[in-house]
Amino acid sequence: MIGKLSNVEVRIWYNHHDKNIINKIDKSLSIKEQAIQAHSLRNKYRMQARKLMRDRKLAKHLDINNYNLPFEYYENKYLNQGYNNNSLYEKILDASTRSNKMVNKKLGIV
Template structure:
């Protein structure tokens, strides 16, 4: 299931509407990432691990990432470019749990 998720995660950039503003693209990418994460967890055979991931690596709201990157000094377009970029990267710790390096 993780391979399925990683495939979809990496292809988010190809699914967003490039005619939108950078902020709207970031919102769209964030939405897709959460959607794929939720779908992957629903499809997991190991329900205990899926519940663990839901609890310890849950979907966070878009505003969380806006605030996170604002505190790191990003602003304007660079803030939304950072969110957009982060939306297409898989969590290395979770990949390691699944034996994907």
């Protein structure tokens, strides 16, 4: 399937995997470790989705302009928004399973 799927097909694939991140993480881990695991899975699925894209030009554009940010970026982002302790990591967990609504809308996916 590498390089074979349309943008819509890839987005459907990505959304399915993105929504299932919460079911893939190890709930026996600390909330921080769960957030790290969720963040890692999301980045993995984003990279896999780009490999599946038939539109290689767009995939390259996304790699350059919408690259995967490190976990620490999100820790700092949410710390600056006033989150701390468990609420910080719960926020990262939540964000890891939420896809971009504007991209979905643009592709006609509701």
